[in-house]
Amino acid sequence: MSGQNVVVIGAGIVGASTALALQRDGHQVILIDREGPCAGASFGNAGAIVNESCAPTAMPGIVFDVFRMIGRPLSPFTIRLSYLPRALPWMLRFLNESRRSRVNANAKNLHALTKVAEKSWRRLTSGTDLGDLLRPGGWLKVYESDKSFAGTAFARSLMDELGAPYEILDPAGIQELEPHLAPIYAHGLFVREGLMISDPGRMTNEMIELFLSRGGRLQKFTAERLEIGADNIVVHDRSDSLAADKVVIAAGAWSRKLAAQIGDRVPLDTERGYHLMLPASSSALLERPVMSGDHSFVLSPMDEGLRLASQVEFAGLTAAPNYSRIRSLVPAAMRMLPAISTKEQSVWMGCRPSLPDSLPVLGYATKCDRVLYSFGHQHLGMTLGPRTAQITADLVAGRDPQIDMRPYRADRF
Ligand SMILES: Cc1cc2nc3c(=O)[nH]c(=O)nc-3n(C[C@H](O)[C@H](O)[C@H](O)COP(=O)(O)OP(=O)(O)OC[C@H]3O[C@@H](n4cnc5c(N)ncnc54)[C@H](O)[C@@H]3O)c2cc1C
Known part of the structure; x- marks a missing residue:
């Protein structure tokens, strides 16, 4: 379904890619960030797009x-x-994921995302100047x-x-x-x-510039509370609020508390x-x-x-x-x-x-069809930003994302 109002929380590579993909489908998108665009991991990484990792x-x-x-x-x-003491539960899950059967499954599910990473980047940048940074x-x-x-x-x-x-x-x-x-x-x-992205911070910022030039909106806004209404979802800051049809949580390492508000406890x-x-x-x-x-x-x-x-x-x-x-x-x-x-x-x-299994959390929240997740891209967020953005856009549009979504569910642990 096109023409929906969508708020994307987090203006890193995942949020920027997602905002562009949703905009291409004809949605009205507001990208919010509590500090400003590219304030997190997307600024200073090594810039490698590791196809088929x-x-x-x-x-x-x-x-x-x-x-x-x-x-x-x-x-x-x-x-x-x-x-x-706080890291211990994560570490124990991580050790559990190092069993051979789990490693084989995790490798397969990671590869299902990365095998088209380069293609997804080419698609996102085609017809724009962004390709100059690749x-x-x-x-x-x-x-x-x-x-x-x-x-x-x-x-x-x-x-x-x-x-x-x-x-x-x-x-x-x-x-x-x-x-x-x-x-x-x-x-x-x-x-x-x-x-390789020769300047990951600039790439993310220029993607956001492109999004703005196509009519998108960027707002400095801290998502503190999500409120599910009868026919919308409202994102609250301390003093302000934004109502939308759908919200995408793409706040990187800060996404856990937001997902917990929707009932998903994610490690x-x-x-x-x-x-x-x-x-x-x-x-x-x-x-x-x-x-x-x-x-x-x-x-x-x-x-x-x-x-x-x-x-x-x-x-x-x-x-x-x-x-x-x-x-x-x-x-x-x-x-x-x-x-x-x-x-x-x-x-x-x-x-x-x-996350302990090296896979991101993708797809709809377990208990709310107005919230989608796209976080947990670990060492491969630059590689996977455009790829996972396409999956989110497919789900919002009601298209088949052509990938088994079960391994990336929020309640898989
Ligand atoms: C040293 C290093 C090297 C790396 N090298 C590579 C590499 O070569 N290749 C690769 O693919 N990946 C690499 N990575 C991983 C990659 O950088 C990350 O996976 C990726 O940047 C994560 O992107 P993100 O958009 O999910 O999160 P982030 O870039 O962290 O963005 C999250 C955004 O959400 C905002 N936010 C948080 N909470 C809120 C809130 N409540 N309301 C509003 N906004 C909020 C933050 O301000 C931030 O701007 C590397 C990482 C590091 C640290």
Whole structure:
């Protein structure tokens, strides 16, 4: 059904993509954000559109990896002690998801979304200037030792089973693709398909500009309370309210409380991540995002500089950032790319919205057909924004989204 009034809560990549997709279907859309557009994770990520990504975060043996990592000074994974009691229920579910049968199911359901990620981006940007911010080149992971590469065997077997293409590179193949990398890598895993967004914050903001130029409305507004009426739904701020036919909750890591108001208790937590910007001169040294498989950081060549992105930190939504760990990775980045200038330009922290099974929550609320969810895109929100927006638009229009929606339901846990 077209011509509905829809409020989209959250102006990150998911909300911006959703607003555009709903607008294309002829709905009147108001996009709201409590801080302003792109105030969350969509601003500072690594910008990789990882087509056909299928390995969930909870993999067999992750429990041992977690214990090993907690003690390491350069560890990519940390839990603040004060947050541990709150994180524990999420962690236990996460460990449950690392059972082989669950991993196979989660990989299949993640792949069902990511396999058309690039196509969805192409569709969203076609006929606009947004495509200028997309770069081809794929995604490369490099490994210093046979042992660290052997750790990818299970992930590769998942990719094989699902038909997700990748290439294994030897040292010469790695140097051919990225000649400025130090010749210290024994193995590479290269996903040739896939894109990179050369400035994720600008991309999200320009998508919102496009939405506004087509008659959409953006409003600074904090969704504090949702009230289901007889023939509408009302979103309340402290002093204001917006009535709509439908509401889409796309507030990233902040979506849990809003979903709870509609009766869905969802185990959403945040995996906080960090970036550190190095000078623009260093950006020219890479063609594509390159991930160190040994240290779990990414170097991404952005328009404004080389972005060092890493870390999974469990500390909740409000604790102050701790930039020491991302700073401590600069020598490792220099070991990877010896010609970089290591002068810090800026640092940033963002909240990835994550569920224990690495799948987002999509579709209608369990108890209300005026509310739809689109949150929990974890490490793949830039990849999946346009793809999940299309699913939401299909559901609002009453079209078949051509995907089994059950794995993404809010009440699946
Ligand atoms: C270091 C790092 C690297 C990453 N790299 C990649 C990558 O290479 N590729 C990839 O695909 N993904 C990557 N990600 C993940 C990706 O950034 C996220 O999955 C994605 O940005 C989530 O988008 P979102 O729109 O759901 O949430 P957000 O971008 O966080 O947006 C949520 C918005 O909702 C607003 N909001 C919250 N509560 C309310 C409320 N009550 N009322 C109104 N507004 C509200 C917030 O102000 C915010 O603007 C990375 C993340 C990090 C941290």
